[in-house]
Amino acid sequence: MRIVYIINSLNGGGAERPLPDIVAQMRACGHDVHVLALARKAGNAVAWLQEAGIAYDILSPDPDKFASLRTTLAAVRRHAPDLIWTSLTRATLYGQMAGVLLRRPVVSWQHNAYLRPWNRRLLHATHSLTDLWVADSPFVAKCTARQLNVPQRDVITWPLFTAQARMPQAVPWAGADDGRAVFRLGTLGRLEPQKNYGLLIQAMAWLRDHAPQCRIHLDIGGEGSLAPQLRTQIMALGLDNVTLSGFQADPFTYCAGLHGYVQPSLFEGLCIALHEAMQAGVPSIVTPVGAMADVVRDGESGLFLDPATPERLASLLLRLYDDPALCARMGTAARRQILSSYNLNAITAQARAVMERAEQLVATQAGASRAGTGHPTAIR
Structure with missing residues (x-):
């Protein structure tokens, strides 16, 4: 299936850093992914996407300003996705609107246990427009269900870290006996x-x-x-x-x-x-x-x-x-x-469980479209 992945920016923070691993898992399941960033911001994640060969568009010409909803909807239409995936509040709200207008299922990340009050109120009001919420940890999954009033069945966990034993190891602190060590x-x-x-x-x-x-x-x-x-x-x-x-x-x-x-x-x-x-x-x-x-x-x-x-x-x-x-x-x-x-086998198993749920949403939507019943939220 074709996935459009909408994210607030390519700043380089905790939501952007795992993008290459996330997309790699999606590709391993046979899916095509295109990233849409509403703004560039610092752009620290650009190099990561390029190195991983991930297709992306930055939708705003101003690095520090987010693209409008209208611009985002036009970009989503151009890519004709089967599934819309979102990360962070603004991207999620835009993706939810795109899902309604294009009659496509929406999957949304929750990365943090805390949402700003206004963001929490907005997502609480629109939570049903996301068909599946994905949390980066069991703790965040519980917070998502409680804060946004999302049914537990609509929240699933995918940890955004995969351990790699080949990465460099630290040299343990040996003490300051010589008076010079820092x-x-x-x-x-x-x-x-x-x-x-x-x-x-x-x-x-x-x-x-x-x-x-x-x-x-x-x-x-x-x-x-x-x-x-x-x-x-x-x-x-x-x-x-x-x-x-x-x-x-x-x-x-x-x-x-x-x-x-x-x-x-x-x-x-x-x-x-x-x-x-x-x-x-x-x-x-x-x-x-x-x-x-x-x-x-x-x-x-x-x-x-x-x-x-x-x-x-x-x-x-x-x-x-x-x-x-x-x-x-x-x-x-x-x-x-x-x-x-957080070994690769454990994370891959959890990622595939999420992707299977996403694939089911797309299949359900396809059936609903043939039957003329519209958005999948209407046929749960």
């Missing part, structure tokens, strides 16, 4: 309020003032609207132990260069970056929110930041810094856990 701490994500990166900077200031003997350097990898604010915060505190390194095109190599990973998010869905760090064998410190609370095993493969305060984070960092054996054990456990739970 504990490399990192995090990856959009520089937006959700990620709570200001707390990281506060923790690094606390370490400088209260534990000046420790040599920990924090690198924050990513782009976003808070970059100027975070840079100002670092300068105002006079910190030389924090770096903003910008977007990381190769997160696997980035994670393999760390001794510890930290994710202090206020809310999360699957959090792909955390999985990449654990796959590299890096111990993590995370707030126990979203799917992170299910992925990290506190005290075994990582540590929970609870309460999420600068002082608590600093104490956890010192715990890792002072105990290389603990770092090594946690890193090994993290890698073993990820390679076991």
Whole structure:
């Protein structure tokens, strides 16, 4: 079948990063996929699509502005899909309208446990126009059913991470006995309020003032609207132990260069970056929110930041810094856990279960069209 995959942008965040793997699974099931991006934004995902040979169109001439509904509908019509697949709220609303007008079934991703209030109200009102909701984790599946009033039968899970044992591994922290070694701490994500990166900077200031003997350097990898604010915060505190390194095109190599990973998010869905760090064998410190609370095993493969305060984070960092054996054990456990739970066979089985449901929707719609009964939501 022909699938049009509508996504908000090709910015390079958590919804765009897994696109090559998603499309590869769809192609493996024999389907043709064309991506329609409503905007380019930073365009960090463009190279990924090109490398994977994925056909795509960017529908807005202005990189920072989304295409209109009218432009999107025209593009969908041109590609004459059997199925419309959507990712993120604006793309989902546009895709739902296209589904109604073209009488095509719609499948929509949910990537996050949190929706902005207005987006939540909109999707709650239009949820029945999506025929199948796909969540990136069991936690997000539960949130989707509850927040959008979607029946459980219409929500299915497809984890957006596939473990790859061949990816580079981190060298465990060996300690600071010689007084020169630096504990490399990192995090990856959009520089937006959700990620709570200001707390990281506060923790690094606390370490400088209260534990000046420790040599920990924090690198924050990513782009976003808070970059100027975070840079100002670092300068105002006079910190030389924090770096903003910008977007990381190769997160696997980035994670393999760390001794510890930290994710202090206020809310999360699957959090792909955390999985990449654990796959590299890096111990993590995370707030126990979203799917992170299910992925990290506190005290075994990582540590929970609870309460999420600068002082608590600093104490956890010192715990890792002072105990290389603990770092090594946690890193090994993290890698073993990820390679076991997210191996290719497991993810392929879940992806194919989703695609079978999608294929059934298309077959049902074809039958409905022949019978003249219209959109598949009317014949459930």
